[in-house]
Amino acid sequence: MSSITTSANISAKVVDQAALPLLLSIRNVAKSFGKNVVLRDISLDVAEGEFLTILGESGSGKTTLLRIIAGFETATAGEVWMGEERLDHQPPYRRRVNTVFQSYALFPHLTVEQNVAYGLRVAKRPEAEIASRVSESLSKVKMSAHAKSKPSKISGGQQQRIALARALVNRPRLLLLDEPLSALDANLRRQMQVELKSLQREVGISFIFVTHDQEEAMVMSDRIALLRSGELEQVATPREIYGRPATAYAAQFIGHTNLLKGEVRAGVVRCGLLTWSATLPDGPALFSLRPENLRLIAESATNAGGVRVRGKVRHQAFHGATELIRVECGDGLVLVVRTPGSGGALDDVVLEFSPADAVLVRKSPERI
């Protein structure tokens, strides 16, 4: 009962992206270094106050895209707009965009306080205003006690907070974060994910967050832009991208999945041993079936329209709350099932899933 209300609250909080005013518009941006094509035809909009994550493996071009927005790289083609302003014609120091660098890039010769004050000083703000904004910003990231320290004297997690404070104190319209959590250990990282997300809500600034960690992307983002080899695979909310992945790559990169290769003929899908009916055009088709959408059932259970298959358990991996089970169903079909703790070793099982959970995905084209 309580879990239902909580999830209802959360879904009410999910912002309708289309309704928010547009902040940043990336239009047909491409980038190549010599013959090496890094980005092709990227178009992406970011709304005011949105937390957008650019997710991709290393080499996918995500950092390059971020650097184009910040102004450290020039796009080979395309435009970047912020409101009515053509952003990509401005040098980095005229853009109302600030960056949190992967390695923080704190100035080693300045104290924490001077680092945070840097942007305001170069903008020649009055000293009184600088002092109050810096101390406010430091307290927001809980670093007031270290104001007089040099960056080399504080820990990585603390440096991270200073980098954040240094960027936010300038009240940018857009904050870019380049894998800011990748250098932190797992526990601190989870803690920072939560803090960063709540900080973003509090300040209401749009964040573009770059990461290769799909779990991090899921936890923090309003929307995820999945980048692969310089092209966008899918741009959607975490729920959408998980529940309705557009491509085989998206399905595999975000969470576990079973990819089923099949054929549609006259409204019937046939994937090896599995068949179900669906209103799809004839031809080859690829389906993503999440492990948690497969159920272990008793042989005698009545069938309410589910697809069933019999198999032998090959491997069980216990994850605490859930268990991942590899089931060999014969004819080359191997399915991974996620169940709540199964209570022990299994052998012959019957699996069931409802056809609605098998999501039709596009085959991801081969790219280098």
Place this chain on the structure above:
Amino acid sequence: MFSRAYKAAVTLPPLVWVTAFLLVPYLLMFCYSFWSVSASQTIVHSWNLDNYVQLLRIDVYWQTLLRSMWIAARVTIFSLLLGYPLAYFLSFYAGRKKDLLYQLVIIPLWVSYLVRAYAWKTILGSDGVLNTLLQYVHLTKHPLEFLLYSPFAVVLTLTHIYTPFAFLPIYAALEHIPRNLVEASHDLGATPGQTFWKVILPLSIPGVVAGATFAFVLSLGDFLAPLLLGGPSGIMISNIVVSLFGAAYNWPLGAAISLCMLLLVVGLLFFSERLEKKWSFS
């Protein structure tokens, strides 16, 4: 990890070298500076402070020392003024030509000092390249005398010779500045000019201090440039030391001057090392 014998074998040769060719000569110099020369031109091993008193009493010694420092200071300033922009350009803007330009800066170091000094003599002399050119284009009627055999010639030549020494540590310091700091500065709204004054220059100070120290110390002790190009007004302290150890045959006084210069240089090195430490953050 290493055996005692191995450690001894590795440590001993340099230790012997330093003792035989540095410590012992310095000790001898120290002793000599407290001895004196008799009327019959023999060294008298009686301890006294006469040499140091003479140093302070006779104007030419301390005046020449001051002039040498002034020449060295000018050489240092000009070397930095030439070396810093060069290093800055190479490090930040030279792109793919960086390595080639770097080699071009280094190449003069491979040419003998003497050749370079004589080259300036050829350029600056009364019948030299520069004077001939100036008269040819009718900018001057007579050869400009101040060009050669003057402190000007010494400063010019030493600047030419020691600019690479100032350039190298500055270049190394600039190369060590993480480029994301420059990006961070731009990102925070600093113009390229502000970025230079607030980030790049402060972070390159250790290189500037090292370069300035090289230029100053090396030119302070120089005796060839003043000998070849300095003339009477461009004499430096080392020329006096050379003549005291040579024709004048006053080793004790020469040793006293040398010791003073040694202390000056050691003090300078000590100071510059502290300065470098204070400004290094890696």
